[in-house]
Amino acid sequence: MTTPTPRVIVPSAAAKGEIFQVKTIISHEMETGLRHDDQGNVIPRKIINKFVCRYNETVVFSVDLHEAISANPFFEFSLRATESGRLDFVWEEDGGAVYMLSHQFTVG
Amino acid sequence: MSLTRRDVLIAGSAGFAGVALFSPPSARANDEALDLVEQLIGRKATMSDRLHLIMPADFPTGYTVPMSLYIDSPMTEADHVRQMRVFAPRNPLIEVASFHFVPQRSLPRVSTRIRLAKPQHVVAVAEMNDGVLLMTTTWVRVATDGCA
Numbered sequence: 555m556t557t558p559t560p561r562v563i564v565p566s567a568a569a570k571g572e573i574f575q576v577k578t579i580i581s582h583e584m585e586t587g588l589r590h591d592d593q594g595n596v597i598p599r600k601i602i603n604k605f606v607c608r609y610n611e612t613v614v615f616s617v618d619l620h621e622a623i624s625a626n627p628f629f630e631f632s633l634r635a636t637e638s639g640r641l642d643f644v645w646e647e648d649g650g651a652v653y654m655l656s657h658q659f660t661v662g
Numbered sequence: 663m664s665l666t667r668r669d670v671l672i673a674g675s676a677g678f679a680g681v682a683l684f685s686p687p688s689a690r691a692n693d694e695a696l697d698l699v700e701q702l703i704g705r706k707a708t709m710s711d712r713l714h715l716i717m718p719a720d721f722p723t724g725y726t727v728p729m730s731l732y733i734d735s736p737m738t739e740a741d742h743v744r745q746m747r748v749f750a751p752r753n754p755l756i757e758v759a760s761f762h763f764v765p766q767r768s769l770p771r772v773s774t775r776i777r778l779a780k781p782q783h784v785v786a787v788a789e790m791n792d793g794v795l796l797m798t799t800t801w802v803r804v805a806t807d808g809c810a
Contacts, residue, residue: 573769586777588754588809614767617774622750622758622809624726624775632769 558582558602560655562643567660568635576607576615579628580645580653586621602627604646609659610639635661691783695799698751699787707787707795715748715786715800724778724808731761732771733788733796743770744789752782754809765791777808 563577580602587599605617605627615631627645641657692709699707716730735743742765748758763770770788778784781803788796 586755586809609767612764612767613762614764615772616762617772618760618762620757620759621755622753622777624777624808628773628775630773632771634767634769636767 556581558645558647558653560643560645560653562655562657564641564657564659566658567662570635570637570661572635573632574635575630575632576641577628577630578605578607578643579626581626582645582647584621584623584625584627588621600648602645602647604644605629606642606644606646607631607633608642608644609633610637611642635659637661691799691801695751695783695785695797698749698756699785699795699797702749702756703787703795705793705795707797710788710796710798713746713786713788713796713798715784715798717784717800717802719801720803720805721778722805724780724804724806726775727778727802727804727808728773729776729784730771730773731786732769735770735790737763737765737768737770739765740791742791744791746770746772746786746788748776749785749787750776750778750782751785753777753779758784778802778804779807779809780804 558580560580565574568574582602585600589597603619607615638661641659643655645653712734714732721727733743745760745762747760749756750758758776761772783799783801785799
């Protein structure tokens, strides 16, 4: 499996109070734990189980993912521009690995 | 009988009778979904037209079925949705995802892609800040098993 690579599409600026859209995706197989290999052994579950979006350290949107989220999990959601600062995007994988992206955001 | 897009639109605008044309009888499905939600969450939900679960009625692959979910809510401290959960009752593992929203910071809407093992009523449940559970279901037919 290749290293999961997160990507985010988000504007870099917005007016105060404006609603802006965020699109996120991470390349990930989302192995469900329901599949077998050619020896009949179960391929262990390995999924992204949590996604969190923080806006200046405050959680503003999060998702608990289960096996039925498709491979390369994609989310599109909408936030309100409140102040300039940093958006952090965090994906947590079974086994404890964490993948992150940060994005500077200006409110004018 | 073959249905064109126009037929579907006309049927849709004709209301419930039109819906019944291309989805199985939904009264029983709703009862099943209500029972399921009560088993899973431990409280009764009520069907609500404030909650919208938008999915294709027919989709060729069960691996990546598009799903949009939103609810009409002012998202104030006094009146907001805490989380929305999605279940696929005919999947081998029925929980799909829980989406958490924050009043005044996020809009109560999200889009993603999910796996479906077979044609089924997908269920969405919204938990409001006062603990009320609102629910809706959407019929989706997939041609291939997305969980194999």
